[in-house]
Amino acid sequence: MLKVPAYNSKKEAFHHANSQCGLGLRIAPHNRVSGTSNKPLCKNCKKLNDQEAVPRGLS
Numbered sequence: 001m002l003k004v005p006a007y008n009s010k011k012e013a014f015h016h017a018n019s020q021c022g023l024g025l026r027i028a029p030h031n032r033v034s035g036t037s038n039k040p041l042c043k044n045c046k047k048l049n050d051q052e053a054v055p056r057g058l059s
Helices: 043-053
Strands: 003-009 015-018 032-034
Touching: 015 043
Parallel strands: none
Antiparallel strands: 003 015, 003 032
């Protein structure tokens, strides 16, 4: 599973929740904050999470 506990950047208007999100991976450690901070989910994380939820082999 690629979902991870929510985290965000002090400098972004959204949070992340997927270990393969490129934007989330680029957050400098000193800017990373645990939780959502009431920010919406990153669109890339949502896409990755949605793809993960679809059982493989079904189209």
